[in-house]
Amino acid sequence: MRYWVGIESTAHTFGVSIVSEEGIILADERDVYVPPAGGLQPREVARHHTNVAPDVIKRAFAKAGIGPSEVTGVGVSYGPGLGPCLRVGVSVARALSSYYGWRLFGVNHTVGHVEISRLLSGFSDPLAVYVSGGNTNIVAWKDGRYRIFGETLDIAVGNLLDSFAREVGLQHPGGPKIEKLALEGEKLGLIDLPYSVKGQDVSFSGLLTAAIKVYKSGEKLERVAYSLQETAFAMLAEAAERALVHTRKDSVISAGGVAANSRLNQMLSLVAEDHGVPFFATPIRMAGDNGVMIAAVAMEMDMGGVSPEDPSKLLPTPKLRMSDTDVRWRITGLKLRVK
Ligand code: AMP
Ligand code: MG
Numbered sequence: 001m002r003y004w005v006g007i008e009s010t011a012h013t014f015g016v017s018i019v020s021e022e023g024i025i026l027a028d029e030r031d032v033y034v035p036p037a038g039g040l041q042p043r044e045v046a047r048h049h050t051n052v053a054p055d056v057i058k059r060a061f062a063k064a065g066i067g068p069s070e071v072t073g074v075g076v077s078y079g080p081g082l083g084p085c086l087r088v089g090v091s092v093a094r095a096l097s098s099y100y101g102w103r104l105f106g107v108n109h110t111v112g113h114v115e116i117s118r119l120l121s122g123f124s125d126p127l128a129v130y131v132s133g134g135n136t137n138i139v140a141w142k143d144g145r146y147r148i149f150g151e152t153l154d155i156a157v158g159n160l161l162d163s164f165a166r167e168v169g170l171q172h173p174g175g176p177k178i179e180k181l182a183l184e185g186e187k188l189g190l191i192d193l194p195y196s197v198k199g200q201d202v203s204f205s206g207l208l209t210a211a212i213k214v215y216k217s218g219e220k221l222e223r224v225a226y227s228l229q230e231t232a233f234a235m236l237a238e239a240a241e242r243a244l245v246h247t248r249k250d251s252v253i254s255a256g257g258v259a260a261n262s263r264l265n266q267m268l269s270l271v272a273e274d275h276g277v278p279f280f281a282t283p284i285r286m287a288g289d290n291g292v293m294i295a296a297v298a299m300e301m302d303m304g305g306v307s308p309e310d311p312s313k314l315l316p317t318p319k320l321r322m323s324d325t326d327v328r329w330r331i332t333g334l335k336l337r338v339k
Contacts, residue, residue: 185223
């Protein structure tokens, strides 16, 4: 049996996972940094990752019940992300690869999010709505890459929720707290907020400014949270619908941390239903950053004939884009599952 290790450290999460060639997730260990107040300070997060890395790696091997000599390859998220955080994961992976002789693969974090959702869904070629703290991309596979068929023109939808939460005094991450507040705000009714879909793309910064202004003028937080979510997610659903019609994909998935949101998934499932295709919502645990997606992609790349990196050469790439990465190695017919 062959095994791949995945290391994730692009932002708040230091994660290590081990996946087997049969698609079994043997370990999925994480240590998530929670800032004492405000947003993420890259240096503080990187310090956290450096401190927890040895323990998270040990826990992953203990959970998987295998030893380092049984590992074939290691994947690491080398971008996009916060530079200091990326450097921790990449350094750890380079060291492990050099010392144990594991084959090293640099994994595009955004491709990891889409691939874990696709491999869990069992769909072979879906339209993916990838929504997270730093990214908002509607993507589909075409000619060997995930091409962007819609994206945010300014801030990511997760950033919208986190920034609004910070302004109103809620702790990071804001998404889950706003989802809860929104459930209570529904009965108070929708406030008209800026809705901005431009062609295939969306824009959230005007919405953020307006929502903060409405809250500061005395409107109830629950009602603003509800209106903010409804407006932002309706914009995403509209852009996703356009992309679905345009690409003619036969299924839809949501991916990334914001895909943990039930209301967003409900709206996207309605879009899919209207077009007669199935929808898959990524389970919460696999929606946020994790090592599993990195191990799974490393396995796909290795099996797909990608040459391993020279451990002394792989560098963090903070501004990597989804469409920068060749994804000809996609596996179909393999369904990931937990041991
Ligand atoms: P990621 O960047 O993929 O790790 O995802 C983190 C982002 O997901 C943050 O912006 C969170 O606020 C957001 N998030 C997590 N859970 C939820 C939720 N239930 N609803 C909306 N956003 C969420
Ligand atoms: Mg992420």
